[in-house]
Amino acid sequence: MSGAGLRYLVFLGSVRASGPPYPERLGLRVARACLGWLDAGADRAALVDPLDLQWPSAFKPHFAYRAADMPADLGELARQIAAADGYVMVSPEYNHSMSPALAHLLNHFGSSLFGFKPSAIVTYSAGQWGGARAAVGMRTFLAELGCLPVSAMVHVPRAHEVFDEDGRVREAAREAEWSGYFGRAFGQLEWWAAAARAGRAAQDPSAVSPAFRRDVAARNAPGGGDAP
Numbered sequence: 001m002s003g004a005g006l007r008y009l010v011f012l013g014s015v016r017a018s019g020p021p022y023p024e025r026l027g028l029r030v031a032r033a034c035l036g037w038l039d040a041g042a043d044r045a046a047l048v049d050p051l052d053l054q055w056p057s058a059f060k061p062h063f064a065y066r067a068a069d070m071p072a073d074l075g076e077l078a079r080q081i082a083a084a085d086g087y088v089m090v091s092p093e094y095n096h097s098m099s100p101a102l103a104h105l106l107n108h109f110g111s112s113l114f115g116f117k118p119s120a121i122v123t124y125s126a127g128q129w130g131g132a133r134a135a136v137g138m139r140t141f142l143a144e145l146g147c148l149p150v151s152a153m154v155h156v157p158r159a160h161e162v163f164d165e166d167g168r169v170r171e172a173a174r175e176a177e178w179s180g181y182f183g184r185a186f187g188q189l190e191w192w193a194a195a196a197r198a199g200r201a202a203q204d205p206s207a208v209s210p211a212f213r214r215d216v217a218a219r220n221a222p223g224g225g226d227a228p
């Protein structure tokens, strides 16, 4: 199965401003490490940094806007999500959970944009657990979003000791180990992305699973009543 031409988006789940707790906004270096390994110089992956995005702070998902009122950044990110073949979700652990910034960002988009494509979970922390507890809940979240997470997960404890600010492994002697660790998850991502691309070309997913439009009750089991 060929991975030629596949495109990935790397979502960074931190909107932290400068200041303590130190080190500051640790996630950027983890996202950069992901971009380096995914890209391999081929321009296959792009960073989604929530600090670069602007739209109204009152929550209104992408699908609730009319085209004429759509904030430019929201419309553009929706286009990129639809065009991508797979996703890497980079999240810190905040209170043993996935980053609220990542959840909030992703909540703006429906499963019709993410669905029938794979994702990879990459978590990190300044401490010793590498975000493993956050990752558990991310599986559920991403499965509901339709971009099923591959089985191999990446957890980076003490990420500031592992990567420099450009996302390079600090300890040259450990570069191959880290590359192999990320590579296992990204290899799975690539396999599923290629398979899903072929599957989408063979059959339009909306034919077997029409997108929910306005009514959340469309998810209900038959006879389940009106409440969402």
Ligand SMILES: Cc1cc2nc3c(=O)[nH]c(=O)nc-3n(C[C@H](O)[C@H](O)[C@H](O)COP(=O)(O)O)c2cc1C
Pocket (backbone or CB within 6 Å): 014, 015, 016, 021, 022, 023, 024, 025, 026, 027, 028, 092, 093, 094, 095, 096, 097, 124, 125, 126, 127, 128, 129, 130, 131
């Ligand atoms: C509100 C908050 C909650 C945190 N909760 C946890 C936690 O549950 N587990 C953990 O290992 N680290 C936790 N940390 C420490 C983060 O791992 C560390 O601050 C990391 O740098 C956060 O990523 P960021 O800098 O990219 O935002 C927490 C940090 C903050 C600010």
